[in-house]
Amino acid sequence: MTRNFQSVPVVDIARLGSPDAADRQAVAEALGRAAREAGFLHVTGHGLNPALIDDLLAAAQRYFAQPMPVKMGCYIGGSTNHSGYVPEGEEVFPGGKIDRKEAYDIGLDWPHGDDRAPMMGPNLWPDDAGFKAAAEAYYSAISGLARRLFGGFALALGLPQDAFEAHLTCPPSQLRVIHYPFDPHAEPDQQGIGAHTDYEFFTLLHGTAPGLEVMNGEGRWVDCPPIPGAFVVNIGDMLEAWTNGEFVATSHRVRKVGEERYSFPFFATCDYWTVVAPHPAFVSDERPARYRRLVSGDHLMAQTIATFGYLQDRRDGVSATLAFGQEAKVV
Numbered sequence: 001m002t003r004n005f006q007s008v009p010v011v012d013i014a015r016l017g018s019p020d021a022a023d024r025q026a027v028a029e030a031l032g033r034a035a036r037e038a039g040f041l042h043v044t045g046h047g048l049n050p051a052l053i054d055d056l057l058a059a060a061q062r063y064f065a066q067p068m069p070v071k072m073g074c075y076i077g078g079s080t081n082h083s084g085y086v087p088e089g090e091e092v093f094p095g096g097k098i099d100r101k102e103a104y105d106i107g108l109d110w111p112h113g114d115d116r117a118p119m120m121g122p123n124l125w126p127d128d129a130g131f132k133a134a135a136e137a138y139y140s141a142i143s144g145l146a147r148r149l150f151g152g153f154a155l156a157l158g159l160p161q162d163a164f165e166a167h168l169t170c171p172p173s174q175l176r177v178i179h180y181p182f183d184p185h186a187e188p189d190q191q192g193i194g195a196h197t198d199y200e201f202f203t204l205l206h207g208t209a210p211g212l213e214v215m216n217g218e219g220r221w222v223d224c225p226p227i228p229g230a231f232v233v234n235i236g237d238m239l240e241a242w243t244n245g246e247f248v249a250t251s252h253r254v255r256k257v258g259e260e261r262y263s264f265p266f267f268a269t270c271d272y273w274t275v276v277a278p279h280p281a282f283v284s285d286e287r288p289a290r291y292r293r294l295v296s297g298d299h300l301m302a303q304t305i306a307t308f309g310y311l312q313d314r315r316d317g318v319s320a321t322l323a324f325g326q327e328a329k330v331v
Contacts, residue, residue: 003217003248008224008232009034014045016152025155032156035235039250040214042230043204046145050229052138053206053264056177059134060262063126064102064179074126076105077310081121082174083107090309101254104177106135108170117272117297119172119304138264139175142204146173146268149202149233157243159281167270172297173200174269180211180254180261197249198236199303200269205232209261215251224252238269238299241291244278272297 011030015023034041063071068087076084086103110120125132147168154163195215205212212232213221224232240249254263270276274296278289305311 003037003039004220005038005216006222008040008042008214008222009038010042010044010227010230012045013043013148013152014047016148024152024161028152028155031149031152035153035156035247038214038216039235039248040224040252041233042227043149043233044227044230046148046231048141048145048231052134052141055134056138056264057208057262059128059131060104060177060179060264063104063128063131063177071102074104074124075310076124076308079121079124081107081110081123082119082304082308082311083121084124085126086308091307092309100183101178101180103179104135106139106175106177108172109136110170110172114272117172118301119174119297120170120272135175135177139266142175142266143173143268145231146202146204146266149204149268153202153239153247157246157279157281159279164270167274167296169271171269171271172300174267176263176265176267178263178265180259180263182260195251195253197240197251198234198265198267199238199300200236200267201239201242202236202268203232203234204266204268205234205263207232207261207263209259211254211259211261213253213255215253221253221255236267236269237303238276238294238296241276241294242279244282244287245290246282269300270296 009030011027011034013027013031016027018024031041071085072087074085076082076086076090078084083105086105088100088102091103104126106123108120109123111122114120150164150168151161155161157163207226210223210225212224212226214224214234216222226232234252235247235249237249239247254261272295276294276296276299278291283289
């Protein structure tokens with residue numbers, strides 16, 4: 001497969017909830033084609049209320065407009081489970097430049113936490129009840145959509161639709177509320193986020209303006225502008241490993257960030273202790289296992305430590321596994 005796509009495919013998933021198995025399978029086949037050929041797609045027909053996005057956008061605009069000392073009152077370095085405000089320069093991909101963005105990271109709100117699972121615990125929230133309400137409502141709705149897509153991807157891989165359900169009891173999926181500030185002096189190729197693959201199983205993204213680019217199999221960057229009413233979905237590291245490369249995490253970046261832009265990626269993953277290794281359905285004598293065994297949450301934590309400044313003192317004994325996304329090898 002060349003994966004030399006020139007545009008990002010669009011898949012209508014409305015029939016994924018149909019009582020007719022043939023309807024569900026038709027959607028799954030379209031999801032599978034997009035996942036194999038591009039690793040990126042737009043999904044329509046998802047049924048999420050647009051007001052959820054509007055409310056989160058309003059909350060984000062209100063939060064990021066505050067003075068820096070106020071925002072730093074919720075600095076992510078003060079959290080117990082990697083939640084809170086991320087100032088510009090806090091997050092840098094290995095070998096990359098400082099990204100032109102600020103963010104607020106939100107995870108599964110786990111009141112008591114778990115010392116063995118550092119990505120799980122109570123969220124750090126700003127003193128803004130409207131922000132918390134909007135973020136929690138959006139998180140709940142997008143989690144439900146992610147669950148439907150887990151079922152669609154399972155069907156696309158020839159597995160039962162509920163193949164992932166046992167691993168979705170309390171997944172530490174993360175919602176990022178990202179702000180790319182207006183920059184009148186931005187160079188045309190200035191980065192907002194450097195080239196990378198996502199760590200989790202897949203990502204669901206809403207963005208307010210162009211800037212996202214996807215690398216195809218030729219090493220060419222392909223624009224992925226927002227489509228009104230659609231979400232961008234892209235395959236992540238752990239789904240690549242789980243399928244033994246049947247689906248491949250695709251390298252992407254955000255460029256041309258002179259225009260102010262907001263982005264809400266939701267990184268859908270499985271339970272923290274889920275063991276991720278090539279599924280027997282995708283391993284054979286002709287196609288041996290190409291990925292070593294990972295623990296879902298440990299992989300997520302290792303990658304996070306590699307990119308966030310406040311976690312650098314925790315690097316001892318932790319090694320990031322950044323060998324995902326075959327397109328990255330041509331950069």
